[in-house]
Amino acid sequence: MNRTMQTDVLIIGGGPGGAATALSLLRYSGLKVMIVEQSALDNTRVGENVSPALFDLLDYVDIHKEDFGPDSFLEGYSNKAAWGSSYINTRDSLFTSQGANYQIDRERFDLHLLEQVMSRGGIVFPRTRCQSLRQLPNEHWEASFQHRDQQQFDVLARYIVDATGRQSTISRQLGIESVRFDQLVAIGAFLQTTDNRNISQDLFMEATEEGWWYTAALPKQQMAVTFFTDADRASELQLHKPANWCKMLEQTVHTRQRTSETLSHEALWTRNAFSQLNDFSCRKNFIAVGDAAAAFDPLSSMGIGFAISSAFQAARALLENYNGDAKAIDRYQQDISRIFHSYQELKLQFYHKEQRWPESAFWKRRHTFVPLRREQYA
Incomplete structure (x- = not known):
């Protein structure tokens, strides 16, 4: 019993x-x-x-930033993006206008x-x-x-x-x-630098024909690199395979430069992002x-x-x-x-700020949001 x-x-x-x-x-x-x-x-x-x-927010339950220990929050200096053109601009997120931001150590935080x-x-x-x-x-x-x-x-x-x-x-x-x-997914990796350069402490996004890339610095000379696209496109392009993911990365203008001289000891991970x-x-x-x-x-x-x-x-x-x-x-x-x-x-x-690929399935879907029917994502 x-x-x-x-x-x-x-x-x-x-x-x-x-x-x-x-x-x-x-x-x-x-x-x-x-x-x-x-x-x-x-x-x-x-x-x-x-x-x-x-x-x-955390002050509401009497938890404070310093309680998490050193290196739990890595301060970034700006958000930058090649979005709408190949030129890099500083941007704000959809809902925040504060200049400062932090990359969080999720394991330690949780x-x-x-x-x-x-x-x-x-x-x-x-x-x-x-x-x-x-x-x-x-x-x-x-x-x-x-x-x-x-x-x-x-x-x-x-x-x-x-x-x-x-x-x-x-x-x-x-x-x-x-x-x-939508059916957005994230396919990413944690990369380790193989040189002693200082990693830029900013968040960077780069739009491409099939979706967009996100890179962010992490402690210990690491960076998170993630590609966002739709699940059907990820499947068709077989982006779960490292060779195909790296090929897509090589087609970028800026992200490939940011990730040069890096390697990964772990498999690619995939997360839902819809x-x-x-x-x-x-x-x-x-x-x-x-x-x-x-x-x-x-x-x-x-x-x-x-x-x-x-x-x-x-x-x-x-x-x-x-x-x-x-x-x-x-x-x-x-x-x-x-x-x-x-x-x-x-x-x-x-x-809508990104109009360079009007025939791309990914961007067409983003320019007119229609809820998916249940059978489309079952």
Whole structure:
């Protein structure tokens, strides 16, 4: 017979969104919180550009920049792009106008947040997969889990939080509607310099006929280099093969120069990067945060910032619901939808700045955003 545990809020997903939801609830309520994370917390995490506003957000849960240790945030001096022409210009991201930016050490960042959850009374189960999930007649939840090294166990919870990222694993399991707006994927590598040059501490993007490249400096003479294109184009061009990926890199004007005299000891990685909006209003006592609620194009630099801010909003909505406000979660859903639709308008404007390849399938799709039908990405 499975062991049964009880909690007020069960968060499935241990990334920044899940951890921030837990931290907010632990700081501002007396609710019991549990996080279940499928991975062993040792997966490769792709770094991300964040603005200084992230540190203001984290102050809300009494976490500060210096708490993460040295080299957790690598300061960049500017964002530059060859976008709309082959000339390099300084640019702002879609949603930030602050000049400073930081490249974040995702592994150190994520682990520190989870450590803080545990030190403040939360429970965290890594290496644990959700086997089943059902809603009880009283609108509470019963979930069954399998730990990789231990027996199965069940959890009874009043609320479920989907923090499983773009894949929205829990929302999909429950049949919650998701609207996907493109099929963007990222294929990238971490490169190590083979000389002693100083790597430019800026973020650089370069548009090409099949998509766009992103490069960013990392600590220890490394850089992240990523190509963004649509999944069908990546498949047709077989960009999972290093030779084809490198051939595409050699066709660039600027990125190939930035990545000269480098090598990689790891295989190429592929990540989903599509934009999507989930509507979870049909389920009671259920909420989604971060990419599981709404996922944004990496151009926006909204990933971690939105994960944290949506988590704090979601925690507040859950607490208001717990205290008797039946409309709190619906208001949260409406706020997420408003943010997403504003983002879509800005995204369209930004992609419209690139007009050099009018016959390219990738750019045609970016100049008219139409939601994909479910069968197009199943």
